[in-house]
Amino acid sequence: MDALFADDAFDRRPRVIAPGAVWLPGFLDAQAQSWLLRRVEEWRSGPVPPHSTLIAGHPMSVRTIGLGWHWRPGRYERRAADVNDEQVLPFPEWMMRLGRKVVASAAEVVAGSADAAGSPTSAVAGPADPAAWGLDPTVYSPDVALVNHYDAHARMGMHQDRDEVDPAPVVSLSLGDTGLFRFGNTRSRNRPFEDIRLASGDAFVFGGPARFAYHGVRGIVPDTAPEAIRDHLLGGGRINITMRTTGLR
Ligand SMILES: O=C(O)CCC(=O)C(=O)O
Ligand SMILES: [Fe+2]
Numbered sequence: 001m002d003a004l005f006a007d008d009a010f011d012r013r014p015r016v017i018a019p020g021a022v023w024l025p026g027f028l029d030a031q032a033q034s035w036l037l038r039r040v041e042e043w044r045s046g047p048v049p050p051h052s053t054l055i056a057g058h059p060m061s062v063r064t065i066g067l068g069w070h071w072r073p074g075r076y077e078r079r080a081a082d083v084n085d086e087q088v089l090p091f092p093e094w095m096m097r098l099g100r101k102v103v104a105s106a107a108e109v110v111a112g113s114a115d116a117a118g119s120p121t122s123a124v125a126g127p128a129d130p131a132a133w134g135l136d137p138t139v140y141s142p143d144v145a146l147v148n149h150y151d152a153h154a155r156m157g158m159h160q161d162r163d164e165v166d167p168a169p170v171v172s173l174s175l176g177d178t179g180l181f182r183f184g185n186t187r188s189r190n191r192p193f194e195d196i197r198l199a200s201g202d203a204f205v206f207g208g209p210a211r212f213a214y215h216g217v218r219g220i221v222p223d224t225a226p227e228a229i230r231d232h233l234l235g236g237g238r239i240n241i242t243m244r245t246t247g248l249r
Contacts (some may be wrong), residue, residue: 004188011073012025012026012086012104012199013025014109015136016090016109016110016113016128017183017196017204017210018131018183018185018194018209018210019128019136019209019210019211020133020169020208020210020211020213021204021205021206021207021210022106022109022110022135022204022205022206023196023202023203023204024102024109024202024203024204024205025067025101025199025201025202026039026201026202027105027173027201027202027203028173028175028197028200028201028202029201030201030226030229031079032187032201033175033200033226033228033229034115034156034213034228034229034232034239036173036175036239037175037176037229037232037233037239038164038232039092039105040065040147041232041234041238042223043052043065043067043089043147044065046065046087046088046089047084047086047087047088047089047090048065048066048070048080048083048084048086048087049065049083049084050056050063050064050065050149051063051064051080052056052064053071053072053073053227054073054082055073056073060156061147061150061151061153061154061155062148062149062150062154062156062240064146064147064148064149064178065088065089065146065147065148066088066144066145066147067088067089067090067091067092067095067144067145067146067147067184067240068088068089068090068091068143068144068145068147068246069088069091069143069246069248070083070088071144071146071163072190074163075163076112076163076164076246076248091142091143091144092145095142095145095243096140096141096142097224098173098229099142099243100140100148100172101137102173103135103136103137103140103141103169103171103205103207104137104205105203106130106135106169106203106205107130107131107135107136107137109166110128110129110130110133110135111128111129111130111172112241122217127203127209128200131217132206133166133169133207133208133209133210134167134169134208134211135169135205135207135208140168140169140171140245140246141168141193141245142148142168142171142243142245143244143245143246143248144164144243144244144245144246145241145242145243145244146187146241146242146244147239147240147241148239148240148241148242149195149236149237149238149239150177150179150217150220150238150239150240151237152179152220152236152237153219154217154219154220154237154238155216155217155219156216156217157189158184158189158214158215158216159214159215160186160210160212160213160215161215161242161244162211162212162215163246164244164245164246164247165246165248166245166246166247167207167211167212168207168244168245169205169206169207169208169211170205170206170207170211170242170243170244171201171203171205171242171243172198172203172204172205172240172241172242172243173202173205173207173240173241173242174198174199174200174201174202174203174204174238174239174240175200175225175229175233175238175239175240175241176200176225176229176236176237176238176239177200177220177221177222177223177224177225177233177236177237177238178197178198178199178200178220178221178224178228178238179197179217179219179221179238179240180195180217180218180219180221181196181197181198181199181204181215181216181217181218182194182195182196182215182216182217182218183196183204183206183210183213183215183246184213184214184215185213185214186214187212187213188212188214189214189216193214195218197221198240199224200224200225200226200229201226202216211244220237220238222236223236225238233239
């Protein structure tokens with residue numbers, strides 16, 4: 001219980017979480033959040049319905065929609081052979097621009113962060129250089145988005161995002177109920193890790209030395225979505241969108 005009300009548990013200033021990883025609380029305003037949730041509604045009735053991907057025969061508790069590519073463990077394909085064999089919707093042009101804005105903001109946080117240069121880990125990583133972490137909006141070109149819906153019982157175990165050939169950063173956007181996100185290290189699922197409450201509108205970026213860090217979602221906090229967007233969250237829960245760069249063509 002001591003940790004529950006620790007000072008940093010509710011500190012929502014943008015910050016470098018680990019070399020390469022940046023949290024941008026409140027990146028999307030209420031209007032942008034409801035606009036995005038309306039797009040999610042449209043995608044739900046797209047050619048490939050939200051589905052629970054099988055991992056080693058077990059369905060994930062989140063339901064996923066892919067844009068640009070269809071993902072299943074170990075591969076990206078244009079068609080959802082394991083769902084209905086339809087071709088997924090394209091990766092939207094506007095989402096690339098949004099991803100670049102997130103990357104630009106993350107780069108600013110890194111450049112302005114005494115923390116990044118002065119943190120104990122930076123002695124290893126060297127001075128924080130946003131571009132060295134892949135945080136360069138002029139080159140960032142994601143080609144897939146995975147849109148995950150978490151209901152009150154969904155979670156995601158600690159894992160690496162490693163089915164992409166291109167090591168460009170992953171950009172994550174959260175909408176709806178708060179997610180209990182855990183961001184760890186590249187060596188194992190265990191400590192050190194940091195627990196972060198990803199609230200509606202938050203962005204999180206991990207690239208460079210953090211690109212292959214283990215991370216997961218321990219659960220969501222039901223009924224924490226902002227009032228203004230609840231109407232767009234049919235049935236409640238949390239939406240997480242991750243943009244990635246497959247490096248495939
Ligand atoms: O929901 C999140 O915040 C993380 C999602 C994630 O790690 C993934 O989709 O690979
Ligand atoms: Fe992931």
